[in-house]
Each structure stands twice: as structure tokens, then as C-alpha cells.
Amino acid sequence: MSREKNVAIMPKITIHDIYKKKAEGRKITVLTAYDFPTAQIVDEAGIDIALVGDSLGMVVQGIDSTLPVTMDEMIYHTRMVARAAKTALVVGDMPFLSYQAGIDEAVRNAGRFLKEAGAEAVKLEGGTAVAAVIRAIVAAGIPVMGHVGLTPQHIHALGGFKVQGRDEAAREKILADARAVQESGAFSVVLEAVPSSLAREIGSILSIPTIGIGAGPHCDGQVLVIHDVLGLFDRFTPKFVKRYASLKDQALKAVRDYKQEVESGTFPAEEQSFK
Numbered sequence: 001m002s003r004e005k006n007v008a009i010m011p012k013i014t015i016h017d018i019y020k021k022k023a024e025g026r027k028i029t030v031l032t033a034y035d036f037p038t039a040q041i042v043d044e045a046g047i048d049i050a051l052v053g054d055s056l057g058m059v060v061q062g063i064d065s066t067l068p069v070t071m072d073e074m075i076y077h078t079r080m081v082a083r084a085a086k087t088a089l090v091v092g093d094m095p096f097l098s099y100q101a102g103i104d105e106a107v108r109n110a111g112r113f114l115k116e117a118g119a120e121a122v123k124l125e126g127g128t129a130v131a132a133v134i135r136a137i138v139a140a141g142i143p144v145m146g147h148v149g150l151t152p153q154h155i156h157a158l159g160g161f162k163v164q165g166r167d168e169a170a171r172e173k174i175l176a177d178a179r180a181v182q183e184s185g186a187f188s189v190v191l192e193a194v195p196s197s198l199a200r201e202i203g204s205i206l207s208i209p210t211i212g213i214g215a216g217p218h219c220d221g222q223v224l225v226i227h228d229v230l231g232l233f234d235r236f237t238p239k240f241v242k243r244y245a246s247l248k249d250q251a252l253k254a255v256r257d258y259k260q261e262v263e264s265g266t267f268p269a270e271e272q273s274f275k
């Protein structure tokens with residue numbers, strides 16, 4: 001018997017599995033992934049959705065916002081993630097100006113994530129303002145994840161990375177945005193940096209899964225940026241982040257040890273040398 005036959009092959013997660021998890025009251029797990037190694041970790045850990053977030057502009061490219069990230073860069077990263085994701089559903093994040101300037105362009109760009117990069121869905125930011133865009137992308141057969149509340153592509157309009165929905169008018173606006181996302185046919189919606197009470201209210205009104213980031217415990221699932229979870233990004237840490245490892249510290253120590261061993265002549269030793 002070949003070794004492969006003993007390996008249990010898990011089928012790829014689809015949006016229908018995501019709906020099912022919500023229906024059964026099981027939490028949906030989402031993490032960002034930006035390349036083959038991060039996607040392998042996410043996938044092997046059994047995370048439901050690998051989101052190729054445009055947050056890569058900040059945590060991979062070292063930019064101060066997500067705004068300069070391009071479609072070609074997103075395709076490049078999504079391809080690496082899709083190659084590693086054997087079971088996780090791969091969602092490609094539509095970057096700034098890839099869907100705001102016109103519906104045809106938005107559908108074409110959304111399609112590139114599936115056609116050129118191997119994603120199974122796309123995510124885009126906004127509510128009522130992008131309802132027609134979501135509808136057109138979904139009509140083309142491309143599942144869409146919405147994103148309301150703190151939408152980083154609106155950083156200049158919002159005046160910074162701030163908690164949204166603090167007053168009644170702002171709550172109503174976010175509620176209307178979440179409703180518009182659902183009515184346009186999205187399969188789920190990210191709620192970012194909103195009070196827990198608002199996330200709970202949205203969750204009680206919508207039938208699609210809510211995925212929270214800084215939105216408290218009442219969402220159907222949670223998403224975080226993998227560099228935050230692993231402790232690989234220390235320029236700033238939002239309040240809603242929980243660090244589960246300190247990989248930057250460990251990597252720094254390893255690289256310093258290597259430097260010291262090369263400089264002192266301890267590396268390479270006999271066991272790393274050929275006879």
C-alpha cells in the first residue's frame with residue numbers, strides 16, 4: 001500500500017462549510033497568510049479561512065497603511081498562499097482602488113484572484129457604498145466577504161485607526177452597512193474595531209456569519225493578522241490583539257547566535273562539513 005493511501009485527505013473548506021459552522025454554533029477561525037510558510041502553518045493548524053489581507057502592506061512591506069498595495073502584489077501573494085492551502089478556504093483581499101472606480105473593473109479584478117491566483121473568494125471593504133459592486137461580483141460566481149466598521153482603506157476619511165460606532169449615528173451607519181453587505185449577497189462580513197454590543201446587535205440581525213477583529217466575543221468567528229499572533233510585528237500592537245508567541249525575539253536570538261558563531265569560528269563545525 002502506498003504511503004499516500006494512509007493519509008486522510010481533508011476536503012477543501014467551502015463557503016457552505018462556513019455557513020454550516022454558523023448554523024451549528026461552531027466558531028469560524030480566520031487568520032491572515034501572505035506566503036507559502038505562513039499559509040502552511042495556518043492550513044496545518046486547521047484554520048477555516050486563510051485571508052490574504054492587504055495588511056501585508058504594513059506587516060510584510062513595511063508601509064504605514066494599506067493604500068499603496070497593488071492588485072499585482074495581491075495576486076503574487078495569493079498565489080503563494082493558495083499553493084499551501086490544502087483545506088483552508090483562500091480569500092483574497094481586494095486592494096484600494098481595485099473595486100472603487102467602476103463595477104466592470106471590480107468584477108475583473110475580483111476574477112483575477114480566482115483565475116490567476118487560485119483564491120476561492122474575495123474580500124472588500126465598505127457597506128452601502130459598495131453594495132452594487134458586491135452584487136456584481138457575486139453574480140459573476142465569486143463569493144464575497146464584506147468588511148465594515150474600521151475599514152483601513154478609509155484611513156484618511158476616518159482620521160486614523162480608531163474604534164468605530166461609538167455614538168448612535170455611527171452605530172446606525174455600521175448596522176446599515178452590514179445589512180447592505182448581506183443583502184448584496186456576501187457570504188460573511190468582517191466587523192473591525194467596533195464595540196462588542198454593536199457586534200452582538202449586528203449578529204442578531206444578520207443571517208450570514210460575522211467575523212470579528214476587535215469586535216468582542218459575540219461574533220460567529222474571529223480573525224487576526226498572523227504576524228500579530230506570532231509576535232513578528234512590533235511597530236504597534238492594537239488593543240484587540242493577543243500574542244500567542246514571540247517569534248521575532250526567538251529569530252533575533254537565533255540570528256545573533258549564528259553571527260557570533262561565524263565570527264568566532266565555531267560554525268561550521270565538523271558535522272556541517274564534508275569529508
Ligand code: KIV
Nearest residue numbers: 032053054055190223
Ligand atoms: O487586511 C487584512 O488583513 C484584513 C483583516 C485584518 C480583516 O482586512
